[in-house]
Amino acid sequence: MSTPETKRGGLPHQPPGNTLGKENYLNASRGFLSWALTLDHKRIGLMYLVSILTAFLGGGLAALYVRTELIAPGQTLGDADMYNQAFTLHGAIMVFLFIIPGIPAALGNFVLPLLLGAKDVAFPRLNLASYWLWVCGAIFAVISLATGGVDTGWTFYTPYSSSTTTSVIPIVTGVFILGFSSIFTGLNFIVTTHKLRPKNMGWFNMPLVMWALYSTAIIQVLATPVLAITLLLLIAERAMGIGIFDPALGGDAVLFQHFFWFYSHPAVYIMILPAMGIISELIAVFSRKHIFGYTFIAYSSVAIAIFGFIVWGHHMFTSGQSDLLNMIFAALTFSVSIPSAIKIWNWLATLYKGSISWDTPMLYALSFIILFTIGGLTGLFLGMLAVDVFLHDTYFVVAHFHYVMFGGTVIAFLGGLFYWWPKMTGRMYSETSGRLSAALIFIGFNLTFFIQFILGSQGMPRRYFDYLPRYEFYHQVSTIGAYITALGFMVAAYSLAMSLVRGKLAPANPWGGNSLEWHTTSPPPLHNFEGEPRSDDPYDYGDWKWDDSVEGFVRKDAEATA
């Protein structure tokens, strides 16, 4: 954090509603322990943010290693074992340390109580525990790396994971601990949403991102325990040789897959639902138009959470599942596309005839709609039984997954980060570099992954170290795309980092949003609001108007009374 004290005098313009240099949650107390032991959801959110971004850097470097290795057939950087460890590391870090906690625990932690007009989450200590459990989990991941790495892939399928000599137990223990971190966040959010809403905020007055975070939390609480027991069984299998997943002892290796995906399919909704919530906010605010189909979007979040629990079998179409089960799971899988499509159409309808402003968060939101649509539609190919047999375990799956998780969640995460950055830090980033980052990531991402659909449909299997020369062109394009994407992230990081040093001071409401976080100062005070926040329709922007002197939006009635 830059210390605003030193340059307060030098700041040319401090809009009303900016509290840098005055009293705010960042300077309410000082010293390492005031952060490490803080119960303030905003600080915990920031600590989460820094931590998951560090994890993201690690996972991203592993991804660059993988892409560089694949730039040419045969060995390029290291041997096949090294490659196996790199893609495992990339997957495990990105999924368990970055994406799952990403939006809920980092951004969500910061904004959820603000959105509700509450002072904090329901259980601040549990919130802090969740953060430190995350740190513990990350330490175990590092231990596994230091003791020889893991080569199982992030899915830890038995029987390979129970027989490989690499260091599986530490990372599985780490993921087990991260699961509890995630459960604590979810539990906290559910109770907060139920119990800490202001009296005049009904369920259908909540911003849609709240519905998304709430649905996410339900999945976190109901699915993660199953992952916990699965991982415990895997640890026991390795440490004690219990036999439940061991065919030699009459166990069932596919049972592991069922258990794993019973969690991990819903987990992809843990990853995407909050992203969709952010998009609902961004699209409405930057179209300066009331969100279209509020109730549909709200219910579709809940529907996705529920449907998400009954489709896991689509990961095992080729694992020897019965034909009947395959057909049931395929049909159910298609059903998930309905609520997702409802959201897309409602966002498009919100955009229609809106007065769109092309700020960085909006660019990310528009990227999201395009990329998520591609990711979602290619999911239908994979849900289709006959096609899946052909595409299973090819780069088509890799591309689909990344379109949804990266094109969807990571892009929305960035959009949300730029959107709430002024609220978190009290500083505006530079729109030029922000927009440039969005454009670079969009181009780089599509170069990297669109071509992988073609690569996969031509038969290139995923997770292979080597390949036939005829795939070389596609791999090279993909790798170049990865470098462009990395450049885009560097620009984004530069943009945000520079804002801390010389960004303009942010007004209370730079975007004209009407959800409650914009009703308090930037950054907010320790207890979030001075007085009781007044909540009304979060998508009615009519009360706010742009004020040039503030370089932000101000309430019309506030001006009238002033």
Added chain:
Amino acid sequence: MSHDHDHPSYLQHHFDTPEQQFTSSKLGMWLFLATEVLMFGGLFCAYSVYRGNHPEIFMYAHQFLDTKLGAINTVVLLCSSLTMAWAVRAAQLGQKRLLPFMLILTLAGAFGFMGIKYIEYSSKFDHGLLWARAYEPHEEGHHGDDHGDGHEAGAADHGAAHDGGDDHGDADHNGAADHNGASDHNGDAAHEAAAGDHGGEQAEALPDGVLEILPSGLKVEKSTIAPPGSAPSGTVLTVSDDGHGEHHGPEPEKTKVFFSIYFLMTGLHGIHVLGGIVVIFWLLFKSLGGAFGPEYYTPVDLVGLYWHLVDLIWIFLFPLLYLIH
């Protein structure tokens, strides 16, 4: 944290009323219990799948569990659930002497349960009835007679695998013929035999039904359980002297996985009992300080809920493991 408004001391600053805090805590606890149910649900699911695929293993192996001890433990836990509920009631009514008393009774039940569990576990350890990789059952019916011979056969067949002290986990045993063989060492007894010969005479000097008293003071008891369709009690697994198994009862090939499941399920449950002991102790200390009363008893209430769940899980475990027909 400053309490600028006239909040009671137990009311956290971000809640408006004690009622809001109480209902929030309660909802949080129920959600936590839901996660527990789902976690054990996964384990029960693994149990069901394995049992569905191999029912004969469960039919056979459950008889090695002591139903009487299991039943006693069920009663003990039920009683402790009652005293816990009573403790909650005492807290609600402000009966400040009764509350710690009930908590102590609950703790007694918890310790009683763990004690009995310890007896059961040590008997399993003594008989080598462990999870799959460590599974090495002993032939108790012939223990006295075959002891010395069995050990020699073991030395011949398995060599180094049996020399390393009590390393159950390292010995590699697969298949019924192998672990029915006289070659398997009898836990500590086998190692003693390795150190010096103390063949058959020992058994006669001991009380009826006790095969051996280990240096630790634990008795190796003669099993009174017989496999289905086998000879009368006392002969669980009988072996011929050549070291190859000869079934008096049809021991299914993968019996050892039953014990994997047994230890996993009861072990995870036991960890939850231990967790319960810790938090009930905490309640006890707080209650001795008079922390709880009619206006604030949330922690007692929540721990009570947890303790009932732990009880409930055992209610499922007991029939699923001990009462198989």
